[in-house]
Amino acid sequence: VAGAVIAWGCAAAGTAAAQPTPAVTSAPPSTAAPAPAPPSAAVPTGVTPSSANATTGTAPQREALGTSGKPRDDFVWRYPTFRTSEYVATGIFAGMGVAGLVIPTATPRWRGPTGVDRPFRDGLRLDGRESRKTADDISDITLTLTLNYAAFDGTVVAWALRDKGSVAYQMMAINVEVLALTAGISSLSKAIIARERPYADECRTDPVLRRADDCEPDSVNVSFISGHSSMAFAAASVTCMHHAYLGLYASPGADTAACLGAYGAAAATGVLRIMSDNHYATDVASGAAVGTLVGLGLPWLLHYRSPVGDDDAATGPMDDVSFTIVPGPTSASVVGVF
């Protein structure tokens, strides 16, 4: 069991309180009768039965059956399905994103760094325009990776490899909902706050850059919050939620690695946005906070916190993985136990 903490702001990471439970393999899904399945014949299935719910029969029987007595499926959606209201909300979220684009940002309403921003900019901003452009490109790639990884889990892993279009559909619907809300918040924030980007001074002095659309007001006055950071952290967070509650890879180690890798790419995206001088540190931290809160909070509130249906359902081999949001006065931490 290893602990991991993802934190932003100045808060110290707390310790995790969740207690891990041992992972248990279950009978193959083809087992139609409640016959004991030898552990050696079991395959990683993605679900660990809940001993609290399965109260009768031998241990292997409890593994093969839910309390309803029906053969258990190993990888099914055991949470509230995507609601009609969520489709509507997702459309509204997307509309928020578009609305942010029509709010004029001709004049910056916030200029310059804060006291927190200065040391980060001085320490991270790369020398030389080519170097900063390279960092900008890499941040595009890391953002692309986090977004595509979320899509990969749904389409390739859940749907194609684990044969569960129904689960994949729920995952992808939640992904879209999370990303739409994050994009909406990000877009409105950029337009309303209209903070000037750090590189704005170059637009006034560099004759080449001045002609490019990077220096147009609707490009240069939209620094707060960092859209790259918010989207990358949202994608990483929702990826982690799926892994934590569904056990997509049927291996706690692999699921944990996927989660940490996604957060690693998201964190790299944020740092690269400062290195490339596209954002101040406060833009990135705020974007990361928004993305993480939406990516963890929305799936949990609307789906994962309320297991439904069959008995043994809402558990999985990732029982021993938990995430907790720990708010602080000036910050928040995400504490995970693996």
Place this chain on the structure above:
Amino acid sequence: MARPKLRGLRDALAATLATAVVLAPSSAEAQDPGSIPPSGIDGPTGARDLQLAAGRPYWSGGKSRLFVSSTMEGGLAYYRPQLALGYGKPHWRWFGAETQSRVSIGSGSTYAGLRAALPNADIRVGSRYVFAANQSYLLRAPPYTDDTIDFDDQPNARYVSLEAEINGSLPVGDGALFGTLAGFHMSGVPDAYDVFDQMLFVVVEPPWVARIRGGYVHGLAGGILQLGAAVETIAIPERDMLVVRAGPQLAVALTHHLDAAVSIMAVVASRDSLRLDGAEIGQFGFRYRWATGDPFPEFQ
């Protein structure tokens, strides 16, 4: 540097498109691939070559007929609906007319033409009108950089492209070799201007452009997954220039009607320095196929 406004729009559009294209089919009922015969693979965003490489056996059933078919393709951040009227077996072996539109961040296009398709070959000829909302004509000053193609002090680019393309594939073991040969004749671009084509991702001095692409995809998981690589060369004779790109290709069949694919073609060699603007870096794109006379439609 970044174009945040555009990326914000991209995010919003992506959410909308993904909702419409990806989720809508499942509102009927998501199919589990294990419960149906394997369907084929369509190529990544807009590439017909990969779909040829895999074939689509589901669509080979039934009788030849007069049909109307459609393909709706969406990804981050583009949407491309296609409508065809033809005779034969839709999405398999047919000939007829097709039209398609493509909307992406900052640009769009409308295409109409004729097409003939066989399981292992596909040919089309047609005309495409391209309009750009945030891409200006480029005052001729090669070589170009990612900065200079972003200059926005000239009129927005609009032009017509006459196109001919042939695709083919050859099964090899569990996979297939595939290839594409295409020619483009662009007109409507004022003299002294070049244009950055947002489908080819190259700066073109009209009128001619040629593209050749080849690759191999290997079937995994019973053919549901296709993983491989492609390399392509784009020739721009008026600039006496070649652009070489290469990268991985991934496609996955989700149902008979729905596929997903991602394609990355990074620049290997070019006189221009367009950075990522010159690469084809696709997000997961989803393609849904429909046709009249489909015996097992996902929507009744």
